Amino acid sequence: MKTEISRRRFLQGTVALTVVGATAAATALANAELGKEGKKSKIVDFGLTKTQYSDKLQEIPTLCEMCVNKCAAIARIEDGVLTKLNPNPLFPKSRNMLCARGNAGIQALEDPDRLKYPLIRVGERGEGKFKRVTWDEAFEYVKEKMVTIIDEEKDNRSTIGYCAGEGMAEHTYTSFMGDKIGSSNYVNHGSICLATTIAGYTLTLGGYGQADLENAEYVIMAGANRAEAIVTPDTMDMFKRTKGRGSKLIVIDPRFTNTAAHADKWLPIEVGTDLAFVLALTYTVITEERYNKRFAEENLSDFEDYKKHILDHNYTPEWAEAITGIKADDIRQVARDFMAHAPRAIYYQGRRTAWSLQDYQLRRAQAIFSAMGGGVDKKGGIIFGKKLPLGDHSINGPMYDNAQERIEKDKAASIGASGSWIAWRNTIIDGSAPYPVRAFFAYKQNPMMSIPNTAKTKQMLEKMDLVVVIDTMPSDTVMMADVVLPESLYLEREDPVKSFGGAEPSIALRKKVVEAKFDTKPVIEIMRGLGMKLSKPLFEVSKKYDEALQEEIADRGEKEVYDEDGYDLADGYRHSQESINHHMVESVYGEDAWKTLREKGVFYPDMDKFFKKLSVNEYEYYPEHKKSYSIIKGDLNNEPYHDTCVDINEIAVLKKKFRTATKKIACALYNLEKKKGVDAMPTWRDELYTPTPEGRFKFITGRHGQFTQSGTANNALLLELLPENYLWINKRVAKEKGIAFADLVEVKSSVGTIQIKAYPTEKIGPNAVFFIHGFGADSSELTLAHHRGANDNTIIEDHYEKTFGSAAMHETIVDIRRV
Amino acid sequence: MARYGMALDYKSCINCKACESACKEENGILLGADNHRIWVGVNEIEGLFPDLSIGSSNFQPSQCQQCDNAPCQSVCPTNATYYDDNGVVRVNPDQCILCTYCMQACPYDARYIDDRTVTVDKCNFCSDTRLIHGETTTACQATCPTKVRIFGDLDDPESEISQTLRDREHYSLKAHLGTKPKLFYLT
Numbered sequence A: 001m002k003t004e005i006s007r008r009r010f011l012q013g014t015v016a017l018t019v020v021g022a023t024a025a026a027t028a029l030a031n032a033e034l035g036k037e038g039k040k041s042k043i044v045d046f047g048l049t050k051t052q053y054s055d056k057l058q059e060i061p062t063l064c065e066m067c068v069n070k071c072a073a074i075a076r077i078e079d080g081v082l083t084k085l086n087p088n089p090l091f092p093k094s095r096n097m098l099c100a101r102g103n104a105g106i107q108a109l110e111d112p113d114r115l116k117y118p119l120i121r122v123g124e125r126g127e128g129k130f131k132r133v134t135w136d137e138a139f140e141y142v143k144e145k146m147v148t149i150i151d152e153e154k155d156n157r158s159t160i161g162y163c164a165g166e167g168m169a170e171h172t173y174t175s176f177m178g179d180k181i182g183s184s185n186y187v188n189h190g191s192i193c194l195a196t197t198i199a200g201y202t203l204t205l206g207g208y209g210q211a212d213l214e215n216a217e218y219v220i221m222a223g224a225n226r227a228e229a230i231v232t233p234d235t236m237d238m239f240k241r242t243k244g245r246g247s248k249l250i251v252i253d254p255r256f257t258n259t260a261a262h263a264d265k266w267l268p269i270e271v272g273t274d275l276a277f278v279l280a281l282t283y284t285v286i287t288e289e290r291y292n293k294r295f296a297e298e299n300l301s302d303f304e305d306y307k308k309h310i311l312d313h314n315y316t317p318e319w320a321e322a323i324t325g326i327k328a329d330d331i332r333q334v335a336r337d338f339m340a341h342a343p344r345a346i347y348y349q350g351r352r353t354a355w356s357l358q359d360y361q362l363r364r365a366q367a368i369f370s371a372m373g374g375g376v377d378k379k380g381g382i383i384f385g386k387k388l389p390l391g392d393h394s395i396n397g398p399m400y401d402n403a404q405e406r407i408e409k410d411k412a413a414s415i416g417a418s419g420s421w422i423a424w425r426n427t428i429i430d431g432s433a434p435y436p437v438r439a440f441f442a443y444k445q446n447p448m449m450s451i452p453n454t455a456k457t458k459q460m461l462e463k464m465d466l467v468v469v470i471d472t473m474p475s476d477t478v479m480m481a482d483v484v485l486p487e488s489l490y491l492e493r494e495d496p497v498k499s500f501g502g503a504e505p506s507i508a509l510r511k512k513v514v515e516a517k518f519d520t521k522p523v524i525e526i527m528r529g530l531g532m533k534l535s536k537p538l539f540e541v542s543k544k545y546d547e548a549l550q551e552e553i554a555d556r557g558e559k560e561v562y563d564e565d566g567y568d569l570a571d572g573y574r575h576s577q578e579s580i581n582h583h584m585v586e587s588v589y590g591e592d593a594w595k596t597l598r599e600k601g602v603f604y605p606d607m608d609k610f611f612k613k614l615s616v617n618e619y620e621y622y623p624e625h626k627k628s629y630s631i632i633k634g635d636l637n638n639e640p641y642h643d644t645c646v647d648i649n650e651i652a653v654l655k656k657k658f659r660t661a662t663k664k665i666a667c668a669l670y671n672l673e674k675k676k677g678v679d680a681m682p683t684w685r686d687e688l689y690t691p692t693p694e695g696r697f698k699f700i701t702g703r704h705g706q707f708t709q710s711g712t713a714n715n716a717l718l719l720e721l722l723p724e725n726y727l728w729i730n731k732r733v734a735k736e737k738g739i740a741f742a743d744l745v746e747v748k749s750s751v752g753t754i755q756i757k758a759y760p761t762e763k764i765g766p767n768a769v770f771f772i773h774g775f776g777a778d779s780s781e782l783t784l785a786h787h788r789g790a791n792d793n794t795i796i797e798d799h800y801e802k803t804f805g806s807a808a809m810h811e812t813i814v815d816i817r818r819v
Numbered sequence B: 001m002a003r004y005g006m007a008l009d010y011k012s013c014i015n016c017k018a019c020e021s022a023c024k025e026e027n028g029i030l031l032g033a034d035n036h037r038i039w040v041g042v043n044e045i046e047g048l049f050p051d052l053s054i055g056s057s058n059f060q061p062s063q064c065q066q067c068d069n070a071p072c073q074s075v076c077p078t079n080a081t082y083y084d085d086n087g088v089v090r091v092n093p094d095q096c097i098l099c100t101y102c103m104q105a106c107p108y109d110a111r112y113i114d115d116r117t118v119t120v121d122k123c124n125f126c127s128d129t130r131l132i133h134g135e136t137t138t139a140c141q142a143t144c145p146t147k148v149r150i151f152g153d154l155d156d157p158e159s160e161i162s163q164t165l166r167d168r169e170h171y172s173l174k175a176h177l178g179t180k181p182k183l184f185y186l187t
């Protein structure tokens, strides 16, 4: 297939959504829009610097933070100015690459809209009026409010709620809020992202694992869109081997994505019916006896029950066809091909799996189906890999007698320490909380845009007596804050050293590459400052109400208790990040390892021997026999299966000890059923499925390769690649409705209404619509992102599934009309 | 002295545009989609839902083809467009009078106007930003996640690009025009 497309045709924008409108993008945008009336007279320069290579050149290794992958980068600094970020080939996980966002890190650093100094609100909450203050004034303000609230709540520390987005310093912050301040009311991105798949795979296989896409021969990617939602090393490993070059790829997705463009087969599925598809795959391989019987017998617990369960329910491909819209013959074919390639066959786990009310059981069914092929703890299957240990940095947290359990703990069968965002927020606003949550801290998360039903998030924030936000950009959530504590950008700070597990484990370091441009701080220093301010006054509050503490003081004296029991809230954060990192690496691997890590950005034992350049693009990190594919010990039980024709290792009959309760892959979880009423085995539930009424649409959301949630929404370089989001609507349906390309349409759900431009396309079916998450910011402080495109969570209803409280983001029915 | 070319393993391209942003950062190209040295071509997919033709939606990374027989060079009245010692087709902005003949002559639509210098610009294999400093890769190659790009010296039979072109089938864009591109698409 040859395609020849000229730039001009390409830029006319008839072909790709991502370019449409881009001709008028960033330059125009930086000039015209900034001159718009009413804008503050900011001196703005969104331009790019050409590399000069001055004689004052430095190359400093660091890790990217434009998304969660943490790719290794080398920053080129010329005369103190960052002029280029290049990939650091030493890091196995990022395989010598930086994506578009990684390159655009320079724009994040230079963004004129960044938060530059601490702020305290002066207008009404949400009005966006702040005054500049010193760090001490900001901390003082937080202290006054916190002491009053915690005193009034009689030392119930859980009255302080807090959230965090994923990041290397997340633990620094959560240890302070959870262990030091002592609140149980924590919510993080898990329940709006990957909670169901982590739980599903972990409870079934003993771990979420890593899909070994470098060696898999058959991959089913359902919903996951690795060409656009980049995950390392999966994205790089996958797409070098598609299109008849080593791995078959089957894409199950209501949309034709860039991932589908690499598929051998694309099977569009009715939104929310993936579980029926997997159950029918399972039915097929059971009835046709195509699964790896030896592996199943040795390693699956309650497998007979599961087989019976699948057969009794009659989960035939014909049954699934009626639900999923995927032809029964296609289902059979996929099932057969999968098992023909097993154990080098993977049903890809997925990451942002907060889709439907049945999502947890879907992930269980996927994991069991993968395991039936034997591709678990096996090269080319789902592997667990190794992780290199790091030294300790422990936090000494006090015990607070009066701190209560999290407020939404009964809103789903099993709500963990990171909570259920939606259930938690709704509990605060619907009055069902056993005690009030009166203060809210946010770090690196933007709940005003990231949690389904924005109106409710706003309502929650309005109820608070104190809202503190730590961030780098004036997000919509920052606009709702009383106190804004600006974090230094990733390029301006050192973060906690991190160990990355996998078949090729390594340790990598995010190092400061430029001095902070503004009056900002890394999280560890913010925690230190807050801790120093809060320790004594909060200790006084505890002394008033905490009887256990009063007894301790009577026994041991106040000074000793304060010093030894962790009431000095700053004590874990006094050392510099660099000296903590030094200790964590040096104590395990010695001083040379630390030096290597600082100099090269990456370290693993024998790196100097193992790391090799293979070609202009490719590197070897570990020799093949040193990679950690199979790590679970087991006995080679080949007695009953003696067969000289097969390589017993290749068919994976090792009897293994998985890290589940039964030490086997768990087909049935009877305990969870008995105690919590959760189906022991994956079962399709009609009552948990939302059909799409005629003439209406199911809304789905998703990610994109040039955009990371709302975090990159103001990035000038990325916006020229993707200037705004568009509503994908089936072309023929759009025509019927009189909707043409770029027409403004209204999308209305039961919780909100947005307006967005239309992108009629055959890449989506007649009863679903889609647009990318992260656009549509309301914050007027974001010059480029403000009211650009639409925010999905304004219209996504706040459904959550009842096992883990994970958001069900694809259960919203919407109406569309041309404006 | 070399003869630089690039082989593109285009089937690996995921249209992530890392190459586009790396090129802009490295070479200081103005923001704005009109200002591009490099781009990825995408065809509108053929077929009607759900029967779409997967093969019709290839991603084709493209940039100046570094023609050995470059029409842009032969039409340039001031010799602003020239071949450098490494066979790279370059533009000397000091000599460019913006007659735009080269833009008309280029069959690959590889040239655009740089609004700062008000001269014509295009990909130069990062000659003035990387190669001159001893780097052996271009910015677009170094950053590409799926390693689509192999840059190297076509005159060196031992170079990876030479070996790859010996071992693998490839084609050039609009080969019939006789422009002799030094960009090769691997099949």
Ligand code: SF4
Binding pocket: A064, A065, A066, A067, A068, A069, A070, A071, A094, A097, A098, A099, A100, A101, A102, A103, A230, A232
């Ligand atoms: S995938 Fe891209 S944005 Fe994410 S860490 Fe890597 S380079 Fe940065």
Ligand code: SF4
Binding pocket: B012, B013, B014, B015, B016, B017, B018, B019, B020, B040, B061, B143, B144, B145, B146, B147, B148
């Ligand atoms: S960086 Fe590579 S994969 Fe991404 S668009 Fe460019 S050529 Fe394609």
Ligand code: SF4
Binding pocket: B063, B064, B065, B066, B067, B070, B071, B072, B073, B089, B105, B106, B107, B108, B109, B110, B111, B122, B179
């Ligand atoms: S592709 Fe166009 S600009 Fe490049 S050398 Fe050939 S004719 Fe000249």
Ligand code: SF4
Binding pocket: B022, B023, B024, B026, B027, B037, B038, B063, B122, B123, B124, B125, B126, B127, B138, B139, B140, B141
């Ligand atoms: S070789 Fe250099 S100048 Fe040419 S497209 Fe790639 S990055 Fe840009």
